[in-house]
Amino acid sequence: MQQPDATVQLDAIDRQILRILQDDGRISNQDLAERVHLSPSACLRRVRRLEEEGVIARYVALLHPRAVGQPGTSFTIVNLERITPEAIQAFESAVRAEPAILDCYYVAGSNDYLIRFTYRDAADLETIHGEILSRLPGVVRSNSMLVLRTVKRTTALEV
Numbered sequence: 001m002q003q004p005d006a007t008v009q010l011d012a013i014d015r016q017i018l019r020i021l022q023d024d025g026r027i028s029n030q031d032l033a034e035r036v037h038l039s040p041s042a043c044l045r046r047v048r049r050l051e052e053e054g055v056i057a058r059y060v061a062l063l064h065p066r067a068v069g070q071p072g073t074s075f076t077i078v079n080l081e082r083i084t085p086e087a088i089q090a091f092e093s094a095v096r097a098e099p100a101i102l103d104c105y106y107v108a109g110s111n112d113y114l115i116r117f118t119y120r121d122a123a124d125l126e127t128i129h130g131e132i133l134s135r136l137p138g139v140v141r142s143n144s145m146l147v148l149r150t151v152k153r154t155t156a157l158e159v
Contacts, residue, residue, distance in 0.1 A: 004054035013038065015159045017046055018055065022156040025059045062155065070118035072125060073147040078113040080138040090137040100132055 010018070016036050020027060027035075033043035050056045065071060080087055088106075095104045095115070103116040115133070119125045125146075133142050 008050075008053045008055050010055070010159065014046060014050065014055075017043070017050065018159045019156075021047075021056065022159075065118045069120055072119040072121070073150070074115075074117055074119065074125065074128075074144045075147070076115045076117070076133060076142050076144040077111045078115055078133065078136070078139055079141040080112050081140045082138065083112065087138045091139070094136050098132060098136075100128055 013036050017032065020032060020035055029040050029044050029047070032047070033040040036043060038046070047056070065073065080091055091113070092104070092106075095101050095113075100117050101115055102118065103114075105114045106112065107114050117128060119128055125144075129142065129144070133139065
């Protein structure tokens, strides 16, 4: 996934393309072109430019956690024993290698990291805490918040 070097200049058509693709990443180029009032070739050139410039990071299928047997979601705050470059590198490398961890954010404030993961049931949650999170390098404390209900969840950015 290419990271853009700076903010990319987007015109109204680029923004419209991005809104449509965030809603339906599988839309055909023909249908996308019609919706933004461009020829298919002009539309494809714009999409490719947005991909090359890193505005479109990648295309994915978003799975419903409950449908794949993982109805629980946890946001877990993690604190490390020390915040040194070596400790950060060791922790972040281990997190990147752990498929159960969906998101991990290095945060400002009194905590070090915020992690999101899904789980099947209480036993699975206990396993993730005991065999994954507590064994990550440098972890001294974790505090989980279990989601009771999702009020809003989106992957779409406002453009």
